[in-house]
Each structure stands twice: as structure tokens, then as C-alpha cells.
Amino acid sequence: MQEVEIRGDTIRLGQLLKLAGVVGSGGDARELLASGDVLVNGEREERRGRQLHPGDVVTVGELSLQVGPRPRPER
Numbered sequence: 001m002q003e004v005e006i007r008g009d010t011i012r013l014g015q016l017l018k019l020a021g022v023v024g025s026g027g028d029a030r031e032l033l034a035s036g037d038v039l040v041n042g043e044r045e046e047r048r049g050r051q052l053h054p055g056d057v058v059t060v061g062e063l064s065l066q067v068g069p070r071p072r073p074e075r
Contacts, residue, residue, distance in 0.1 A: 001057070003068040011067065013040065014048035016058060020065050037061060 004020045011019070014029040017038075023029045026048065032038060033046045039059040040050060052058070058065045 001064040001066050003066045005068050006054070009069075010051045010053055012048065013038075013045060013050040013052055013058065016052055016065065016067065017060075022060055022063065022065075032060070 002020065004016060006016075006019075013033070014023075014026055017023045017029045017032065018025070023032055029048050033048055036044055036046070037060060038045050040052065041057055042059075052067045054067050054069045056067045058067070
């Protein structure tokens with residue numbers, strides 16, 4: 001499982017797929033989601049705008065991505 005660090009508390013599914021390099025554009029994300037091959041926490045998801053939170057797991061075929069927070073710098 002690959003962890004994808006995000007800056008804020010949430011990220012949209014389409015943005016996560018682009019950030020992780022699974023797709024190259026929003027249009028590619030739309031096509032991938034329409035294929036029915038994307039699962040979020042084990043459930044099929046077709047909405048590009050689905051809000052994801054740290055701990056959520058996105059599965060595309062054999063690839064699993066876990067949303068993780070960006071580590072805070074130590075002071």
C-alpha cells in the first residue's frame with residue numbers, strides 16, 4: 001500500500017488520483033471512475049469530487065493508496 005501525503009484535512013478523489021500519478025488529467029480521472037474500477041474504502045466510487053480524509057484507502061486494480069497527512073515539521 002502506498003501512502004499519499006496531503007496538505008490539508010481533505011482532498012478530492014480526482015486530485016488524489018492525479019497527485020499519485022494514476023491519471024494525468026481530470027478527464028482521465030473521469031474516464032477511470034466511469035469504468036467502475038475505483039474503490040474507496042472497499043466501495044465502488046464514480047464521483048471525482050468525493051472528499052477523502054486521512055486513513056481512507058483508494059484501490060485501483062492492484063494499486064492501493066492510503067490518504068495520509070503531511071508530517072508536521074518538528075520545532
